[in-house]
Amino acid sequence: MLMPRKPPKGFRKPHHPDRSGKSKGGNRVVFGEFGIQALAPAYVTNRQIESARIAMTRHIRRGGKVWINIFPDQAITKKPAETRMGSGKGSPEWWVANVKPGRILFEMTFPNEAVAREAMRRAIHKLPMKCRIVKREVGEG
Amino acid sequence: MSTGVKITAEPRTEFGKGFARRARKAGLVPAVIYGHGEAPRHISLPAKEFAAALRHGGMTTVFDISVSDGHTTLALPKAIQRDVLKDTFKHVDLIIVKRGEMVTVDVPVQVVGEPARGTLVTVDHDRVSILAEALNLPEHLEASVEGLDAGAHVTAGEIKLPRGVTLATDPETIMVVVAHAPTAEQLEGETAAAAEEGAEGEAEEGAEGEKSEG
Numbered sequence: 137m138l139m140p141r142k143p144p145k146g147f148r149k150p151h152h153p154d155r156s157g158k159s160k161g162g163n164r165v166v167f168g169e170f171g172i173q174a175l176a177p178a179y180v181t182n183r184q185i186e187s188a189r190i191a192m193t194r195h196i197r198r199g200g201k202v203w204i205n206i207f208p209d210q211a212i213t214k215k216p217a218e219t220r221m222g223s224g225k226g227s228p229e230w231w232v233a234n235v236k237p238g239r240i241l242f243e244m245t246f247p248n249e250a251v252a253r254e255a256m257r258r259a260i261h262k263l264p265m266k267c268r269i270v271k272r273e274v275g276e277g
Numbered sequence: 278m279s280t281g282v283k284i285t286a287e288p289r290t291e292f293g294k295g296f297a298r299r300a301r302k303a304g305l306v307p308a309v310i311y312g313h314g315e316a317p318r319h320i321s322l323p324a325k326e327f328a329a330a331l332r333h334g335g336m337t338t339v340f341d342i343s344v345s346d347g348h349t350t351l352a353l354p355k356a357i358q359r360d361v362l363k364d365t366f367k368h369v370d371l372i373i374v375k376r377g378e379m380v381t382v383d384v385p386v387q388v389v390g391e392p393a394r395g396t397l398v399t400v401d402h403d404r405v406s407i408l409a410e411a412l413n414l415p416e417h418l419e420a421s422v423e424g425l426d427a428g429a430h431v432t433a434g435e436i437k438l439p440r441g442v443t444l445a446t447d448p449e450t451i452m453v454v455v456a457h458a459p460t461a462e463q464l465e466g467e468t469a470a471a472a473e474e475g476a477e478g479e480a481e482e483g484a485e486g487e488k489s490e491g
Contacts, residue, residue: 163361167399175362193465199458201397238361245397272403 137182138208139231149213149225153179159238165272167203168243170252178265179232180241182208188259192244195255200246206233241267281341281351281412282330288346289319297368306366310342310352312373320344324366331357337382337414339374353380353411374411381408381445384415386436388453390423397458398422405433405452406445415439420453427457 144150155177165171172188185204192202208231215226235241242259246252253269260267289296289307297307305321320342330338336354343349352371360367374380383404392398405418418438420431434448 158361166403196464198461198464199395199397201399201459202464245399247397 137186137231138204139182140209144209144211148211149228150211152212153210153232153234155179155234155236157236159236162205162240163238165240165243165270167205168201168245169272170244170246170249170256171205171240171270171272172242172256172260172263172267173270174235174239174241174263174265174267175237176265177237178235178263179210179212179230180206180208180235180263180265182231184262184264185233185241188242188262191258191262192242192255195258196244196246196251200244200252200255203243205240205243206235208233210234235265240270281339282334283341283343284322284326284330286320286322286342286344288344289321292319301365301367306369308369308371310350310371310373312352313375315373318344318348322369327366327369335385335416337384337416339412339414340371342371351376351411353382353414376412378411379408380411380414381406382414385417386420386452387417388422389419390421390425392422392429392455393424393426395458396425396427396455399454399456400452401454402433402450402452405436405450407438407442408445409442413439413441415442422453422455425455427455429455 159174163173185206185208189202189204196202210232211228212230212232213226214229241263242256244252244256246255256269260269286308287305289300300307300321301324304324306324306327308320308322309317310320311317330340331354336357338354340352340354341349342352351374353374354369355372356370358367358369359365383406386400386403386405388398388400407415407418409415418436420436422429422431425431430451431453432448433444433446433450433452436444436452438444
């Protein structure tokens with residue numbers, strides 16, 4: 137599962153990341169032929185990323201390539217169940233990528249477009265927000 | 278080859294996000310024209326016509342802009358800001374060009390042809406910088422991978438250029454790479470490697486947690 141190799145440089149138990157606005161970068165397909173673009177803000181966990189990647193690679197089987205453009209570098213904390221409030225912040229529970237609308241999450245190259253689209257459709261089902269499939273356009277400004 | 282696409286524009290007297298939003302709602306795109314030592318000119322372009330011209334001619338379309346105040350000029354899109362979700366134009370920078378002037382522009386490269394079986398084509402650079410006459414800019418260039426085997430690549434110098442066009446990029450720049458297509462085992466291998474990495478990370482995290490608690 138994807139997660140930071142070293143402990144974060146900032147706080148070990150950070151506040152929730154900002155979810156406002158649109159993606160400022162990473163909103164064009166640059167590596168592959170097709171991409172999955174987020175249409176809503178979300179915290180995508182490392183499990184969801186892995187699950188989506190497996191859904192894609194299992195469908196294409198061979199002959200293609202998948203790129204993951206996001207990394208779960210934000211820790212989200214949780215207090216244990218049935219605990220009274222207070223006594224400090226909970227412990228880190230998940231690692232998430234803070235995704236904003238417009239961000240390309242995954243990219244893929246595969247010779248057959250129909251198979252690639254089906255693989256991406258399956259991957260989108262594993263993600264927590266609405267997404268769309270985009271194709272790299274030649275000459276896009 | 279793209280030539281001057283006629284487009285009429287309105288001079289822009291108001292500025293700021295409020296005006297820009299109203300203009301976009303009214304089917305206009307805020308734009309600015311500059312270059313050749315002239316003072317920048319703020320205009321509004323008709324969004325539909327501008328989008329159609331770009332769709333057909335690409336980023337190398339030269340616009341023959343006639344502003345309603347009587348000013349006419351030839352201009353080339355320099356920078357375009359788009360809305361990432363709606364795919365509409367937010368703002369356009371146009372640079373003035375003269376007839377017969379040589380300009381350096383980034384032209385998209387399209388991959389054509391079928392490589393050998395069992396290979397996968399990956400695009401490293403999708404644009405190449407060229408020097409050409411402003412009114413004779415190619416819409417795109419083609420990098421042929423026809424019959425190429427795994428391990429082969431196409432460099433910028435190997436792309437066929439139309440007459441009167443010279444390459445401005447380093448000719449050794451790798452544009453397209455043809456590699457062996459990953460097998461099912463290789464793709465699954467990635468999953469296993471990722472899982473192992475995660476397990477290591479989790480173990481480290483756990484050890485640190487215990488230390489801090491104790």
